[in-house]
Amino acid sequence: MITLLKQSSYKTMPWKNGKGQTAQIAIGPEGASFPDDFFWRISSAQVNGDDPFSKFPGCDRKLVITQGTGLTLNGKDLHQLEVLEFSGEEVIHAKLIEGPVVDLGIIYQRDRIQAEMKVLNLHEISTLNFEGGRHFIFCLRGRLEVHGHLVHAGDCIMIQNLSTLELAGLNHSSYVLISVSEK
Known part of the structure; x- marks a missing residue:
């Protein structure tokens, strides 16, 4: 989702x-x-x-x-x-x-919780693989296209119950990936 x-x-x-x-x-x-x-x-x-x-x-x-x-x-x-x-x-x-x-x-x-945070750049298309928990993609710069959603700088996508996600970057995009899971 x-x-x-x-x-x-x-x-x-x-x-x-x-x-x-x-x-x-x-x-x-x-x-x-x-x-x-x-x-x-x-x-x-x-x-x-x-x-x-x-x-x-x-x-x-x-x-x-x-x-x-x-x-x-x-x-x-x-x-x-x-x-x-x-x-x-x-x-x-x-x-x-x-x-x-x-x-x-x-x-x-x-x-109770494990969390990760990474800053990533995206110039074209990338596939992200997830293991359990919730994952958040916060758009820093440019725009991201995720499953038909256009994500502008300052907006965020929450991902649950997906193991793979294709992410396209527009205008030299960068984003923060935050993963949250219970111990």
């Missing part, structure tokens, strides 16, 4: 620490609420200033900068399209490297 998640349908909500807002793309399990009873959540946020990250005990996080130069997190630079993984318990202070950024991240309960 393939579900198109358009950017216009993302749910805007405050950060847990109240310092900004995020656009929730998807959450699990179905019917879960954040931050009360979720197992995982994928979201995108604009970071406009130097602020601490919210803490999420029992969770791990993966983060990629999708727009802007990057962030310095506890003295370590995270540049655009690099993936960083860190613990939800870790005290993280973010400093903008050069102006505001937009990030894409997944927060997941480490004892």
Whole structure:
């Protein structure tokens, strides 16, 4: 099953620490609420200033900068399209490297969920193979064509119960592939 998640349908909500807002793309399990009873959540946020990250005990996080130069997190630079993984318990202070950024991240309960995040480029056609779980293709640049769906930058496709998927890239496309499965 393939579900198109358009950017216009993302749910805007405050950060847990109240310092900004995020656009929730998807959450699990179905019917879960954040931050009360979720197992995982994928979201995108604009970071406009130097602020601490919210803490999420029992969770791990993966983060990629999708727009802007990057962030310095506890003295370590995270540049655009690099993936960083860190613990939800870790005290993280973010400093903008050069102006505001937009990030894409997944927060997941480490004892229940396994998650992967990769940034990939697509110039023509590619076949992706999946094993169990849910998979999300977030279009960063260009456009993607997936089973008759045209996916624009900022939109996402959720894939469930498919083992193979053909993906076509238009206009030098790049995307983030996020895979979520229960342990």
